Amino acid sequence: MKILFVADGRSPISRNWIRYFAERGDEVYLASTFACELDFPVKRLELTPVAFSAVKKQTSTPGSGSSRTLGLRTLIRQWLGPLTISRSARKLRAFIQEVQPDIVHALRVPYEGMLAAEALSGGRVSRPRFIVSIWGNDFTLHAPSTPLMGYYTRKVMKAVDALHADCERDIRLARTWGLGAESPTLVAPGNGGIRGDVFYPPKEFVKEPVIINPRGFRAYVKNEAFFKSIPLVLAKRSDARFVCSSMQGEAQALKWIQELGIEHAVQLNPPLSHAQMGEVFRGAQIVVSPSVHDGTPNSLIEGMACGCFPVAGDLESIREWITHGQNGLLVDPNNPQAIADAILIALEREDLRREAAGLNANMISAKAEYGRTMERVVEFYRSVIMSASHQTGG
CATH class of the missing domain: 3.40.50.2000 (Glycogen Phosphorylase B;)
Incomplete structure (x- = not known):
């Protein structure tokens, strides 16, 4: 052609x-x-x-x-x-x-x-x-x-x-x-789908309470609500750690971190290659996508392919991939407390995360x-x- x-x-x-x-x-x-x-x-x-x-x-x-x-x-x-x-x-x-x-x-x-x-x-x-x-x-x-x-x-x-x-x-x-x-x-x-040689689950189930936001800064991603959810999570899980993609050096992110006193718990990453992102996803338990406009976010399903439990904005398009309470949790992306509550549920419910990982692996294999x-x-x-x-x- x-x-x-x-x-x-x-x-x-x-x-x-x-x-x-x-x-x-x-x-x-x-x-x-x-x-x-x-x-x-x-x-x-x-x-x-x-x-x-x-x-x-x-x-x-x-x-x-x-x-x-x-x-x-x-x-x-x-x-x-x-x-x-x-x-x-x-x-x-x-x-x-x-x-x-x-x-x-x-x-x-x-x-x-x-x-x-x-x-x-x-x-x-x-x-x-x-x-x-x-x-x-x-x-x-x-x-x-x-x-x-x-x-x-x-x-x-x-x-x-x-x-x-x-x-x-x-x-x-x-x-x-x-x-x-x-x-x-x-x-x-x-993007054509998920490359299984890049985005795949870890050999062992992740034990560390790591949460990743892979969305970077976009006008339709509610990062302020996400950052405000972090101290709410830390109040109950002081061992939680947060990784934010493509935010290294971002002035607004640095300001929120300082104002919220969460420097010890947040890592701001530079833009990474797909292979590098696969490694980051495999080291996390949860992927968070706090957006108010979306179709199928590639970074969300990439995280799901790597075994991350998804917490995402409750949008019609996202419900095509996530059934609330089964293979992920859907939240109001403008509400820091709602985001924090979902993260805490996922951190505490290893059984839910394990079941979701299996469901998501099968779904992505079939659809993506x-x-x-x-x-x-x-x-x-x-x-x-x-x-x-x-x-x-x-």
Whole structure:
């Protein structure tokens, strides 16, 4: 297949997906909205900035920066980013015309899907099949944020030939945003799934009371509530230790730690590779995901694959993975006491953690194993291409 991906080439989620097709021998092109370097081969990499992505340094990673900066950046892009789409689409349109791919697959709605939809709407561009991947907060956070974000989200949903989402909820929401009732869909993890050689349970059940928050700083992750839950846990379990991913040097995190007097119990980690994260997960008993907007968080199911007991925000999408009281606990992510209570229950109930670990291992093997998931994606791509062939009489 000849596939042109429109994606943030820095994103580990996007790279994990694109790498599969590059390494299996498909003819892969990447239109990246941010400057990046790849550690796998593609036929061609083209920088196609949109929504002020050109101002980003090549060394930056998605979600990097202070919490305040990230919130401001999101707000600016929501209001002003759509104004850049029309101009940016001209460059992508020329790339599509040159490559003539079988499929254009945008890995996210804002702003990659919006950019691709605009580029493909040009009258002279040869029309390949158009697929979009929905990420966890595309509909719940970004689409309703401003009138233009809503307009372009609807434009994308009406333009796509097929849709990939990481939860059933987003398939339902896509229909309300204009996806055709007959448009084919696929539900699969956004990064292609869990690599069993990286994310797997420890040889022995973890005895140390270690809790990990792998979400980093994002506008929709309630880290303040999480940090405020820590002294509540320590009041009853003084031996508990907390590990926070991608928060090393984060000024707001350091401020909360000092104000709450929890320096002795908290470790702030730098961004880590997948292999390193697997080791960290295998040393923890509990993974906490205190978010208010999500689809299927990759870091949450990675932690679950490594045997961590999940404590997560009570969201419709998360309930597709976690049954409260059976294989995890669902909480109000804005409530520090609720988070603390769930952590304490999990720390005290080894039987619950053991049962959940077995249930989660089976579920992830069935629903999210990388190799099987990507085989489903290949068949999905082929079916979309074949539908185009039948429509044109080829």
